[in-house]
Amino acid sequence: MTTGVLLFAFNTPGIDYVKIAKWNAMNIQRHLNLPVTLITDSTITDAVFDQVIYAENKHSSGRKFKNIDRVIRWKNSGRYSAYELTPYDQTIVLDVDYVVASNTLLSLVNDPRPFVCTQQAIDVSNTTPNLNLFNKYQMPMAWATVMKFTKSSVAEMIFDVMRMVQHNYSHYALLFGFSSTPYRNDFALSIALSLASGHRLTREYSAPFHLLNVNPGDAVHWVNTDTYEIQYTRTVNNETKPFKLVVKNQDLHVMCKDYLEKIIDSTV
């Protein structure tokens, strides 16, 4: 059975996702020794990827993050196509801003379940309440940042339902009480898991590790290989104070992509 990692990278005017993907592909090969396939609409000449699959992604949406004074554009739709596009029997799909700094993801390779995703996230700065709940009814959230699937009827159904949710996103946004823009893969996956599991909330597909999030408004600096310093602020006794944290050999979901680009520019 072939196993590999799938990354999606569609550049936007503000962020060079392909550059982040290339850097992360090297991290993945170093820690996981797995081939990486990139799905993109950019021309790729590097040999860092096992395969490059060209696809279109015309739909971009803007998202305004707390602590960031501009709208971030992203092209995140079409994630459901991972099932059809992957060249592997067993695939780990990662957001390109998921920084691999350990071999944690190898636990998914040996996981016998046909589909696995992260269902528990931790916020490094501990400033985001209800991180694992979404919509006005406080449904449990699945994070599409890390997904693993095998070619199987279960995985196919989950991605099919995810596609149906994406194509009817405004309906589901209205039904569950969340904003219909921007499109969120996390919300689509959460709803898809429930629908595909007999209309029940389930933790059946939960990854055996937590997702460690770095908020968009935080700062990340490279200390040395696989060691990062995260700077953030917290309100203590009604006073906003700066904090920093150094993490080593810990995978990070770095949502402040500006800093990722700076790290890549300064280290590669």
Add this chain to the structure above:
Amino acid sequence: MLCAKIIWRKSLTVQFDRGYIIPAVNTNSTDYVQCARVLAKSIKYWHPTANVCLLTDALVDEPVFDLIKILPFGDQATNTQWKLSNDWQVFWASPYRQTIKLEADMLITNPIDHWWDILDKRDVVISRGCRNFLNQQSTSRQYRKAFDQNQLPDLYNAITYWRLSKTAQTFFSRVRHIFENWQIYRNALTGVDAEFADTDLAYAIAARIVGEELVTLPDSIDFPAIIHMKRYHNNCEAENWLDQLVWEFDRGNIRINTIAQEYPFHYHEKSFAKLVEPYYE
């Protein structure tokens, strides 16, 4: 103790070993018998041979019920529309050796016969806590302020089991005493000024007096439990959930905003009975 044994043996006639009883007395504004009828249909959907008894104040022609019983002590609330005051009569009216009482404005959405295996070992079991439409334990205390202020157990009479026993008789005698002497109990409570007792509060007070451990199951057992469709349990903005949430009927199950209801569904809005009844035909 001997006296108690004689009282219930003499006054209670057991016709069947096990069954469900649904108290329902119509008011000027609400057709509780219709609610009971739809509930009976939902029970029979999953368990066609289940024995279901309606407890009401007047004979009605409702073939879905196996038995129709008239309140043995009559309507104790003739001058009001607050018919909960009749609830305690279920113990004396039940034709069963083992009874599950269900509130009328509920639907059974899944098989429930496994309940008997656990309940069988107890004298009295009252459901504790409630769930929201996501099937999760509700954390809202909006409707339970009096319970919290008085440190009363978080009981819901909507599902109550008992077997003919001294414990059950003691419990229901106490519930009766509370309904009939509400002013005394009310004065002993903090933050309660209701003119009439409500059944959940009466059960909670009775449970505190009789012994909570004698009338509940351990927390580790997640049934019997209800899904409560009152607004705050479900983070609804609308007072009436039917104005905000989408319901579907799927082969005996109710789905709310696509989520299958895994526990008995306490729809609370009585008009829902009329909406859903055709789907059981």
